[in-house]
Amino acid sequence: GVALAEELEPINKLYESWIAISGETEKNVQGSVICRLLDVAAMGPSHLHISVYEPLGWSKAAYLSFWSGKPIHPLFFEGWRNMTPEKLLGYHYYFAQKGESGIGKEIQELFGKLKNDAVDAMKSEDSILVSNFEKEINSLEEKLSITATKNDVHAKIESDSWKIKLDEWKKRISKVIENCEEIRDSFSKDEYDDLMKRLDALEKRTACFVKRCNLSGSEVENKLSDNLKSLICRENSEDIEKMKRNYDSKVSKIRHEIDIFLGTLRDSKRAEAFHEYFSTFREVSDKHLLIKDKFEEARQHYLKRNWVEAEKVFREILKIVPQDGPSIKYIERIAELRKNPPETDWDGVWIPE
Structure with missing residues (x-):
């Protein structure tokens, strides 16, 4: 498979922190293709295969229908166990916009307690x-x-x-x-x-x-x-x-406290409460559903080395969202791959020379 970290390269840490601590976080997470990059809700860390992100386009009802009775996805635990200070600050801001009730209130209290450590x-x-x-x-x-x-x-x-x-x-x-x-x-x-x-x-x-x-x-x-x-x-x-x-000391403390909280989510009733809370995160606009579908269509062309079709669809995305970073990056890489075709056993993973 093609991992997002290979597709998009690690986000510059400083840039990531700027996004995380500003109002851009809420704007980006709510109905934007940036959702493909952010490890919000149960979708796990941002380096995972794009199929993990499919539920981003689901309605609340569809989301609950899929997750009801199931344990919390292990990728969620993996993502939050690797919490960075800047992401914690971003989540603290973001969850505050969603209101404090149930699991959400617990998360806000936890992140509020750790906020000063994250800033430090x-x-x-x-x-x-x-x-x-x-x-x-x-x-x-x-x-x-x-x-x-x-x-x-x-x-x-x-x-x-x-x-x-x-x-x-x-x-x-x-x-x-x-x-x-x-x-x-x-x-x-x-x-x-x-x-x-x-x-x-x-x-x-x-x-x-x-x-x-x-x-x-x-x-x-x-x-x-x-x-x-x-x-x-x-x-x-x-x-x-x-x-x-x-x-290192502050990050260790943050991750220790989060790990304790994650341990409480193994219970089935707690998992149901978790799914109910996070189901409200899943609704996005028709425009962004279209972008998500086009992105996957373009990516499939890319994996099959159909460079012309792949670039065409990525450029269609840019007509909708001119600054869509993933599409821009793919277009750049397609240009490189045209000049330097990959080996016959290439699986789509981008390895810079």
Whole structure:
């Protein structure tokens, strides 16, 4: 089978955290093809085969008809046992919109109790991300013998100092890209591809930093936004190993508490209450049902190497949702596979060169 992680690649962690802690979560989960990526409700973690997600298009009645009398899907347990801080914050926000009753109330209370640990873990992770970001730029400049022109960004957090720093990073990345292009012939194909991947990751992360810094509204959004601005502005002097230990400690606590809660869901009556609560998550619009069906149609063409038909249907999806990430990614990969046809025993799994 084709696993979603192979199809779509891991979501950039920083980008994922931006989605999770903002209002985008509710908007995306309710009737959007983003449902294919998020491990909401009983559908398990986002790296699973797309067939696991079929119930996303079911009505409440159809959902209950299917699940009534059955135990909770093991993929749900697997997904929640691997809970990340950013997803916990996203779920905490999302479940709050669904109201507090029964299992839902228990989940809200659990996530509310763990919210501060999740925020603390994300702060530690942001420290690591910012530190590694600067080191990566420095490493690339050193590799290409580039002397960076740095702005004078004071340690004190001023209104726009984080913007100045991010602008500096953008310019430095652009300069490295320009230099790579100029001396491209001095690299092997593998070396050049590796450099481009590193630079692409840095560009995307910079965009994510901007989005995260611009978050405002909820207490969590403000805390994490202010913390990230602070990290970007000052010379990073954090003890990274300490940050890693703190992150691991908080994540371990979160997963331990969730595991205890999951243990209570093995009972058949609790499972029925669980299904009843999550049945309200399943209804989506006709437009998104159409997208789901078209996506699966396109994916089947892709697996059969019918590149023309696959691309045609993916582009039909983009006419409905122009920014549908999975469809865009597939179209990019189809272009690559046309240039470099897969082996005869290819099973559809995407393995970048």
